[in-house]
Amino acid sequence: MLPSADLGLLPGIAAEDHGGVTLCADMPWISACRSPETVSDFAAVVADYADRLWGAGVRPGAVVALVKSNHFDIQAIQCAVARIGALPALLSVTMEPADLVYCLKELQRPYLLIDTDGAAVLRPWQGQWGEVAARVLALTPEAAVAGAVELGESAPHRITRRSGSDRTLITHSSGTTGKPKLLVHTVDSLYAHVAPQIGVVQSLGSAGISAKCLSFVHVRMSSGLLTVLNTGLPFLGITSPDLPSVREALLRYRPEALEAQPNMFLRWEALARETPSPFSTVERYISSFDAIHPRTLRTLLEASDRPNPTFIQAYGQTETGPVTILMTTRSDLHERGRLNSRDVGTAFPGMEIRVVDDAGSPLPAGAPGHIEVRTPARAESMIGRAPLPGRETWWPMGDIGALGADGHVELLDRHVDQVLGVPSTLRAEDVLLDELPELAEVVIISVEGTVTAVAATTDGKPVDEGRWQQARDAAELPRNTRVEYRPWDDFPLTGTMKVRRHRLLPHGAPG
Incomplete structure (x- = not known):
């Protein structure tokens, strides 16, 4: 068809x-x-x-x-x-x-x-x-x-x-x-979301079950459904991200591919250490929405029993659909510097990406600035808002990043989440999670001008102060960075399990 x-x-x-x-x-x-x-x-x-x-x-x-x-x-x-x-x-x-x-x-x-x-x-x-x-x-x-x-x-x-x-x-x-x-x-803009996904599925020649645990109201799931129906890919929808439900579904259906939101994968690191591993049959992990933490990527790839499983990351937003793609295999984990980057890959065919300064002028390769894209997948309009510019116009993603000479995009921060004195909150969080395995989550924000790490640990206990200071220095955070510990369940999340960073601020505290 x-x-x-x-x-x-x-x-x-x-x-x-x-x-x-x-x-x-x-x-x-x-x-x-x-x-x-x-x-x-x-x-x-x-x-x-x-x-x-x-x-x-x-x-x-x-x-x-x-x-x-x-x-x-x-x-x-x-x-x-x-x-x-x-x-x-x-x-x-x-x-x-x-x-x-x-x-x-x-x-x-x-x-x-x-x-x-x-x-x-x-x-x-x-x-x-x-x-x-x-x-x-x-x-x-x-x-x-x-x-x-x-x-x-x-x-x-x-x-x-x-x-x-x-x-x-x-x-x-x-x-x-x-x-x-x-x-x-x-129909056309939604198909432009779907077309690259159909291309990826067809190139991989998958025949096993593809499981997704997502927010089923998100456009990513609508485009995922269209991809499944167009390609005849076997599909399983996992309803809840809670560990018992995920464990049961994975052990019952033994999927070949598994997609989830990044923070779901972060929570599932605990499952990766179980025997039998619920992820043993997974050949391909898939994640979009945000860049995945390197620790999470490494943990999940190592939990698969497949010879050389792949982690497929896509970068985009609801307004644009997937814009870039990056594939990382288990053998890539040994590549120098690979897991110290915020690389989210290169643009899909037919999509364009650039990085500009505050005045909108393109920046040279490697210089951080505002990420903009042009894509036929961009939404047609917004309800109750002014008409959107044509799809030939560059669209601001609201993110800070850099574009390499090889076309790879380095994602550094959401514009609204930048913290003074921290070159990249996302990279700092990556380093803290790698240095401190007991962290279940950590988010860098500014509270009344002070850099603050809001952290949850797997056992509910604070990190040893000496180890925290070493990890803080490795993450290039200011020496006066303070830590606020909270239970993971107290982190305010969206339906796609993104942390609502502005809701982490104490009531009335300026960002």
């Missing part, structure tokens, strides 16, 4: 082409007519959701906001909404409730589709549901709280086809730097 990014039509097309291929989740599909095991099952679930949405009155042109627990069924519901010509808006249930209400208001009274978790999060605003939603639909009877109607009765739906310039999906940014941005993707 020809590659496609039509969320509504592709499940059915893929079912005809490779319907028997595995496509499943590790947990039951509570709101679906069945728990799919194959591509054909998935297509049937999408069609059933579409019938039920049609029966509830959803019609072409409507916006359907989805707020539910993290599960792969989000992707099936998204496809069903698109199939009947409506526009899915995927919102994370882990978002701050006030931010969720903000997003619903920006969407101008969409249909609101919830499960029990979505209902619980939005319950304080239940009296305002009529103001922010045209109608509230409950995925299960348990979610049908006051004002919500169960998504139950079916009616044969009418399929809507989309052209390349038609809007097909609304997702949101992580909200690490403020209010989430609602981003609109067209």
Whole structure:
């Protein structure tokens, strides 16, 4: 079949082409007519959701906001909404409730589709549901709280086809730097996310299960689904990043490829030391969103029983999709300096990247500055914001980095996360994690002008002071850097497990 990014039509097309291929989740599909095991099952679930949405009155042109627990069924519901010509808006249930209400208001009274978790999060605003939603639909009877109607009765739906310039999906940014941005993707811009991924899958010739443990409302998962449906790659959606759930899923399904957010992989280092290793069958690890910590990369590669496993990193953002790619094998770990860098690879074909100074002038190779990209995958627009510049315009990533003469990008900092006196907070955190294996997480911020390391240890005990000072010096942090220890569970995270650095500041403290 020809590659496609039509969320509504592709499940059915893929079912005809490779319907028997595995496509499943590790947990039951509570709101679906069945728990799919194959591509054909998935297509049937999408069609059933579409019938039920049609029966509830959803019609072409409507916006359907989805707020539910993290599960792969989000992707099936998204496809069903698109199939009947409506526009899915995927919102994370882990978002701050006030931010969720903000997003619903920006969407101008969409249909609101919830499960029990979505209902619980939005319950304080239940009296305002009529103001922010045209109608509230409950995925299960348990979610049908006051004002919500169960998504139950079916009616044969009418399929809507989309052209390349038609809007097909609304997702949101992580909200690490403020209010989430609602981003609109067209069929063409979403396909530009997918095309490089299809190329990578086809070049690797994979046949084993590809497992993903992600935020299923993120555009990365939507493009991942399209890649799976286009290529016939067997797929497993892992619902929870908690260690027992991940261990059970990996030992049961024995995936060949495994994708997760960087901070999930960091948390899973503990699993890598277990016998039997849950990662023993993993040939390829995949990570996007942020650069992976070198310690984590090394730990996971060494946990595989494959001859020479690979770690594939992609750098990008919700607005752009993946922009660069870097592949590291276990044999590369011995390459001098490889794990002391923040290298996130080179640009995918058809995408451009540059580094500029404050005035927007390109900088020479190796000079740190602002990273900008040009890509056909950039989102079409933002809800409630001024029109975006054309895709031929350079797009600021909001990151500080350097571009090498060989085209490799060195990622140093988010612009808003820079700390005075620290050349790169990301590199400093890498060094601390390498020097101090007992650290489960460490984040460098500024508190009232003082460089501060907010740290969590695996055993909950502070690091020996002498060892801390040695690690601090190796990380090139100021001698007056202070350490604040917190339990890992106290770190404020986004739905993609990024640390909300601005939320680590004591109340009222300036950055």
